[in-house]
Amino acid sequence: MREDSPLTKGTAVNVQNKRAAPIEALQVAPLARPPNYPKAVLDLLGSRLTGRTKRALGDHFGLSNFGVNLTQLAPGGVSSLSHAHLLQDELVYVVQGTPTLCTDEGRVVLQPGMCVGFKAGSDQAHCLRNDSASDVILLEIGDRTPGDVVTFPDEDLRARTDERGWQFTHRDGTPFTDPTP
């Protein structure tokens, strides 16, 4: 899933600028992880999503109807937890390197110039890993249909969007309870 939530505008650098100049995608500032995630989720993501750098190209130009991330995966890096979207379509295009697409149907190594799409509601959980010795660069595209629900078959985790951004719960809907500081 994309963490550049439609409703979390902190990472958008050019929302007010209706006319941004063309830019080298790698010059767009990398995304930080939204600090308002529950600590348990931040810990989970931090321990599992290593070696990745995401740049929100669409946000850079103030686009709000869809997100386009340029995602770099160092060797060993993982793009996301394995997940499926209920309402949002998703497409990944391989710019550079040989990422491994992981789904419940197995693993397949992709080549530059290949693409794969995930139709909303198809329930095909997926992630991309870099099992190679060289960097991978992906374009990840997803729309921002409100009320999306994201399921994570390998985790006790569920997410949905509301007006505050991504909201995470345990799989059964129980809220995360951060430890008292």
Added chain:
Amino acid sequence: MREDSPLTKGTAVNVQNKRAAPIEALQVAPLARPPNYPKAVLDLLGSRLTGRTKRALGDHFGLSNFGVNLTQLAPGGVSSLSHAHLLQDELVYVVQGTPTLCTDEGRVVLQPGMCVGFKAGSDQAHCLRNDSASDVILLEIGDRTPGDVVTFPDEDLRARTDERGWQFTHRDGTPFTDPTP
């Protein structure tokens, strides 16, 4: 503008297939121009949009919330008539070659790995030309917000989407009248 209208499903090859395998983008079948356009519009497009080949990657995977076109421009090719969208965001990423971005602010030659976005309603008409001696490959991404209106500052032409797909009129809203066959 994208001609793979959300409402013109004839070019979608995998709409019923919720799980399509990864594919080399250049192996997706090129789009044909929708035959239901008025003859005057087909003539205009045919005479002006030379040397381009579009492949609807999103449609291939049955995606409907946004379109992703892989667009090849031969030397001298043009991606689209200069146009601006009222409701749909748009982003272009340069995969290969050095296309020239043409806007009312001038012309700028882009390099592979560069991107440019056009916020809905920004009224920034644009197109991409291949003024180089080598092929250009672009990814063009746009959402499919219904009721979009497209303006063409250099043409006596206007388009909007409705449930039938793209509808073209003269700039003042007068319908095109095809010659009686």
